[in-house]
Amino acid sequence: xxxxxxxxxxxxxxxxxxxxxxxxxxxxxxxxxxxxxxxxxxxxxxxxxxxxxxxxxxxxxxxxxxxxxxxxxxxxxxxxxxxxxxxxxxxxxxxxxxxxxxxxxxxxxxxxxxxxxxxxxxxxxxxxxxxxxxxxxxxxxxxxxxxxxxxxxxxxxxxxxxxxxxxxxxxxxxxxxxxxxxxxxxxxxxxxxxxxxxxxxxxxxxxxxxxxxxxxxxxxxxxxxxxxxxxxxxxxxxxxxxxxxxxxxxxxxxxxxxxxxxxxxxxxxxxxxxxxxxxxxxxxxxxxxxxxxxxxxxxxxxxxxxxxxxxxxxxxxxxxxxxxxxxxxxxxxxxxxxxxxxxxxxxxxxxxxxxxxxxxxxxxxxxxxxxxxxxxxxxxxxxxxxxxxxxxxxxxxxxxxxxxxxxxxxxxxxxxxxxxxxxxxxxxxxxxxxxxxxxxxxxxxxxxxxxxxxxxxxxxxxxxxxxxxxxxxxxxxxxxxxxxxxxxxxxxxxxxxxxxxxxxxxxxxxxxxxxxxxxxxxxxxxxxxxxxxxxxxxxxxxxxxxxxxxxxxxxxxxxxxxxxxxxxxxxxxxxxxxxxxxxxxxxxxxxxxxxxxxxxxxxxxxxxxxxxxxxxxxxxxxxxxxxxxxxxxxxxxxxxxxxxxxxxxxxxxxxxxxxxxxxxxxxxxxxxxxxxxxxxxxxxxxxxxxxxxxxxxxxxxxxxxxxxxxxxxxxxxxxxxxxxxxxxxxxxxxxxxxxxxxxxxxxxxxxxxxxxxxxxxxxxxxxxxxxxxxxxxxxxxxxxxxxxxxxxxxxxxxxxxxxxxx
Numbered sequence: 001x002x003x004x005x006x007x008x009x010x011x012x013x014x015x016x017x018x019x020x021x022x023x024x025x026x027x028x029x030x031x032x033x034x035x036x037x038x039x040x041x042x043x044x045x046x047x048x049x050x051x052x053x054x055x056x057x058x059x060x061x062x063x064x065x066x067x068x069x070x071x072x073x074x075x076x077x078x079x080x081x082x083x084x085x086x087x088x089x090x091x092x093x094x095x096x097x098x099x100x101x102x103x104x105x106x107x108x109x110x111x112x113x114x115x116x117x118x119x120x121x122x123x124x125x126x127x128x129x130x131x132x133x134x135x136x137x138x139x140x141x142x143x144x145x146x147x148x149x150x151x152x153x154x155x156x157x158x159x160x161x162x163x164x165x166x167x168x169x170x171x172x173x174x175x176x177x178x179x180x181x182x183x184x185x186x187x188x189x190x191x192x193x194x195x196x197x198x199x200x201x202x203x204x205x206x207x208x209x210x211x212x213x214x215x216x217x218x219x220x221x222x223x224x225x226x227x228x229x230x231x232x233x234x235x236x237x238x239x240x241x242x243x244x245x246x247x248x249x250x251x252x253x254x255x256x257x258x259x260x261x262x263x264x265x266x267x268x269x270x271x272x273x274x275x276x277x278x279x280x281x282x283x284x285x286x287x288x289x290x291x292x293x294x295x296x297x298x299x300x301x302x303x304x305x306x307x308x309x310x311x312x313x314x315x316x317x318x319x320x321x322x323x324x325x326x327x328x329x330x331x332x333x334x335x336x337x338x339x340x341x342x343x344x345x346x347x348x349x350x351x352x353x354x355x356x357x358x359x360x361x362x363x364x365x366x367x368x369x370x371x372x373x374x375x376x377x378x379x380x381x382x383x384x385x386x387x388x389x390x391x392x393x394x395x396x397x398x399x400x401x402x403x404x405x406x407x408x409x410x411x412x413x414x415x416x417x418x419x420x421x422x423x424x425x426x427x428x429x430x431x432x433x434x435x436x437x438x439x440x441x442x443x444x445x446x447x448x449x450x451x452x453x454x455x456x457x458x459x460x461x462x463x464x465x466x467x468x469x470x471x472x473x474x475x476x477x478x479x480x481x482x483x484x485x486x487x488x489x490x491x492x493x494x495x496x497x498x499x500x501x502x503x504x505x506x507x508x509x510x511x512x513x514x515x516x517x518x519x520x521x522x523x524x525x526x527x528x529x530x531x532x533x534x535x536x537x538x539x540x541x542x543x544x545x546x547x548x549x550x551x552x553x554x555x556x557x558x559x560x561x562x563x564x565x566x567x568x569x570x571x572x573x574x575x576x577x578x579x580x581x582x583x584x585x586x587x588x589x590x591x592x593x594x595x596x597x598x599x600x601x602x603x604x605x606x607x608x609x610x611x612x613x614x615x616x617x618x619x620x621x622x623x624x625x626x627x628x629x630x631x632x633x634x635x636x637x638x639x640x641x642x643x644x645x646x647x648x649x650x651x652x653x654x655x656x657x658x659x660x661x662x663x664x665x666x667x668x669x670x671x672x673x674x675x676x677x678x679x680x681x682x683x684x685x686x687x688x689x690x691x692x693x694x695x696x697x698x699x700x701x702x703x704x705x706x707x708x709x710x711x712x713x714x715x716x717x718x719x720x721x722x723x724x725x726x727x728x729x730x731x732x733x734x735x736x737x738x739x740x741x742x743x744x745x746x747x748x749x750x751x752x753x754x755x756x757x758x759x760x761x762x763x764x765x766x767x768x769x770x771x772x773x774x775x776x777x778x779x780x781x782x783x784x785x786x787x788x789x790x791x792x793x794x795x796x797x798x799x800x801x802x803x804x805x806x
Contacts, residue, residue, distance in 0.1 A: 027342030030295035032349035047264035072219030131176025299389035335390020433742030471659035501598035545591035558587035566607030
């Protein structure tokens with residue numbers, strides 16, 4: 001029996017091979033994209049699941065009004081561990097600024113160095129390959145490496161007990177080696193070091209405040225089972241209040257608890273180390289659902305459009321005794337055959353697209369057919385597409401009475417023109433168009449927003465800026481190095497800064513001016529130390545007053561520069577010469593600079609306060625050297641750039657014997673802030689193209705089927721003098737009406753969701769009506785081109801042959 005059903009199903013599919021191929025192509029492409037999305041979503045949702053105590057691990061947040069940020073006050077940790085019984089263990093962490101580390105003749109800049117304490121490895125499940133979990137970080141001069149980092153420095157040697165030099169002078173002994181940190185960890189580090197040397201002053205280049213007013217760390221706690229996050233957070237806040245922690249006691253902050261499972265997908269504040277986004281997981285999941293729905297709609301539309309071709313065979317089966325349930329089983333079998341074939345083709349397409357997908361997403365996903373999770377996904381997709389796409393057509397075809405079916409009187413049943421099945425078919429087409437146009441609108445908005453982000457960022461004009469990390473002797477020898485660099489004809493200006501312009505070094509409410517009141521307590525101001533010529537180097541205009549100058553000896557002590565944003569906050573109409581104070585250091589405003597956007601546009605646009613790096617503190621405070629270059633193209637195809645790099649390397653090695661030469665372009669550093677978002681935007685645009693392509697396949701088949709069902713009507717119209725163009729527009733107009741209806745429905749839906757998405761950006765585009773009009777135009781053109789081929793072919797058919805066909 002099963003073999004009989006299978007043989008009949010295969011014959012039917014071959015007989016209607018045009019529609020079978022369209023269905024298989026549409027389902028295959030759709031399922032391939034769905035597989036990729038599911039793998040991506042599964043990877044995003046898997047972050048931090050490898051920790052044994054993942055349900056009991058939480059992160060401490062500080063919150064006020066709409067703000068929440070991962071911050072921890074250093075002395076608070078010991079107090080709450082002793083005073084709150086629900087907290088079983090606590091650790092504090094902070095990523096250290098890039099370190100120069102060398103062993104023998106090997107020197108590297110390490111960016112992922114995490115300073116922490118011995119409780120860290122007791123709370124988190126990062127397995128040790130060598131060393132004792134309780135002792136590896138007890139010695140202040142100890143260091144724990146990942147396996148990959150150990151091999152980089154020591155090769156096949158046993159790393160235990162070896163000495164690494166930090167910044168060329170601090171000795172740290174290797175006391176442990178970890179397995180490489182899993183890719184699905186929100187904490188990504190290559191090296192662990194004890195926190196103590198970085199807070200007690202023994203490591204002179206770095207010093208993090210450890211007072212009750214210094215929330216400079218991230219705190220993680222291990223809670224007892226069934227502990228209440230709300231109760232624990234309330235107790236932490238109360239203890240901070242009792243100890244008069246300024247942020248809690250004076251500014252009204254409270255503490256909250258964030259479970260480990262939420263950290264990656266729900267980052268708190270723009271400087272959070274977690275880089276996931278639950279909104280994108282939801283968006284991608286919805287896209288997968290939409291693509292699956294569109295593929296199934298295509299199947300239903302094509303199957304119902306072919307009813308008139310299947311009626312006689314169905315009537316014959318009924319006359320010879322086939323029951324309705326047998327016919328449903330037969331027709332569902334055809335659906336499952338198509339779904340099964342599509343699934344296999346989808347796996348092939350998915351495997352081919354995987355390298356490109358990984359390159360765009362920055363992941364290393366694998367399409368492993370033997371993966372149990374993937375097998376479950378495949379079975380679910382097979383069952384859903386086979387049943388959902390086939391059940392309705394099978395119910396339609398199996399319900400006809402044998403006599404009516406054999407006569408082919410489908411039109412008398414009002415199933416083709418104006419009947420319920422026609423309404424259903426149009427409804428499905430409209431829903432496909434709604435999804436397609438919503439994705440087109442979303443793609444345009446995302447593309448414009450990211451372009452706006454890049455265009456709003458700092459631009460160097462015809463010049464470009466190179467930045468070098470301050471290491472070894474670069475800061476101490478900066479003045480001499482600067483004078484030599486300026487001898488190069490293409491170097492315009494050289495300066496230093498306490499961090500890259502794209503980074504946040506310090507944000508505080510401790511800036512005071514005449515007239516500052518309680519309403520300014522929540523105004524956070526970014527304070528940053530720079531050298532002479534900084535504003536010239538980064539091409540920032542001084543719009544009022546003057547720049548820092550060596551001609552004014554007091555600038556290095558009492559001279560401050562603010563930006564336009566801070567001038568508005570202070571309320572000064574003429575700020576030059578006005579009193580202003582950073583913490584307890586008084587001074588006067590000597591200049592106002594134009595606002596410049598170096599950071600991501602979803603970061604808070606904070607007012608800026610600039611002061612000179614104090615003399616003798618360059619090595620402790622400076623982070624990067626910035627070099628403005630003119631008259632050269634920033635591409636290695638320009639031989640002048642290669643010569644410039646060689647010149648910079650020579651000057652670098654003249655003052656630095658250990659630190660390797662490394663340079664970057666500031667423009668590229670700024671653009672890198674948007675890399676992940678741009679890649680996700682590209683993915684969404686590709687998915688939109690796939691969705692539209694699948695919809696077009698369905699339209700092609702649907703128009704072909706409808707034109708076949710209207711063959712006699714078209715022939716009679718042509719015999720009576722209708723022109724080909726008239727026939728073309730007759731068949732086309734119904735679909736264009738559907739496109740218009742879909743646009744009317746999709747636009748407000750897309751506007752609502754894209755407007756909500758844009759709210760996460762401090763600077764954002766406006767949703768112009770032209771975006772929606774343009775989207776309608778794109779879908780109209782695509783639909784016309786798709787429909788035009790089929791309708792024009794039908795219109796050109798010889799009416800004599802058509803009447804014979806009927």
